[in-house]
Amino acid sequence: CSDSESYVQIVKEISEKVDVNAISSFTGYGIENLSQYLLNDKTIVFLGSSGVGKSTLLNTIANQNLMKVNTIRDSDGKGRHTTTHRELFLLPCGTTIIDTPGLRELGMSDVEDGINDTFSDITDLFSECKFRNCTHTTEPGCAIQTAIANGTLDEERWNLYRNLQCESDWGKEKMKEIRMFTRNLKKNSIKHSKW
Known part of the structure; x- marks a missing residue:
């Protein structure tokens, strides 16, 4: 996205307590900023809609194809639903990443x-x-x-x-x-x- 920083600012305005990082698995933009989260004995869960690139991001961070990914649709430029199960991956740095299928809805409980x-x-x-x-x-x-x-x-x-x-x-x-x-x-x- 050519204007990613404006989107980062929009999210930061909602809460300055939330870390926001613009990244691209395709260009590598911002990937180095994720190293602050990839710590030994830490677990990260990727949650989001179908086809947004959760598995692609996992593959980029791991620098290998751990999860199958699909191409982006020409018709609307969106990703395709590919991941059908949750899977846990231990990276060499000691971080555990859980990749999940896309979510349709995220409910709120005790928040x-x-x-x-x-x-x-x-x-x-x-x-x-x-x-x-x-x-x-x-x-x-x-x-x-x-x-x-x-x-x-x-x-x-x-x-x-x-x-x-x-x-x-x-x-x-x-x-x-x-x-x-x-x-x-x-x-x-x-x-x-x-x-």
Whole structure:
């Protein structure tokens, strides 16, 4: 990608706590930056959509063809789904890499601490709101709305936080339903076994 640094900046704006490295398995661009992660007794997992180059990256880092890869489609310039299983590889430097098939969806579970850590600039503002039960929409004295208005908080970042928080809340509710269902199932199973 000729403009990779602009994409790196976009991701860094979401969270400065996340390391972002633009790399290319085809040109070798940025591959040397990965050496900081390839440490003895460390495990790395490659996760991503189908055809994005996870196995190609593994082959590039290992400097050998460990996993089968496919060509890029001429019709849309995208990679092809090739990897069908998870496999663990131990590199000579002592790093273990797990290559995985492409993901269609990545769910969220028990991520509250991660969201709060990533968006600590936002969660710190909550205590500055005039009202403890502030919904951060129309209340007077809302620190979030003030920060957005004066430009110290990007509205897109606020919306991303809200979306992730909403998804996290939904996941917690689903897990609660599953626990209740399982508990009821066990309870009913015990009742029936006493007959």
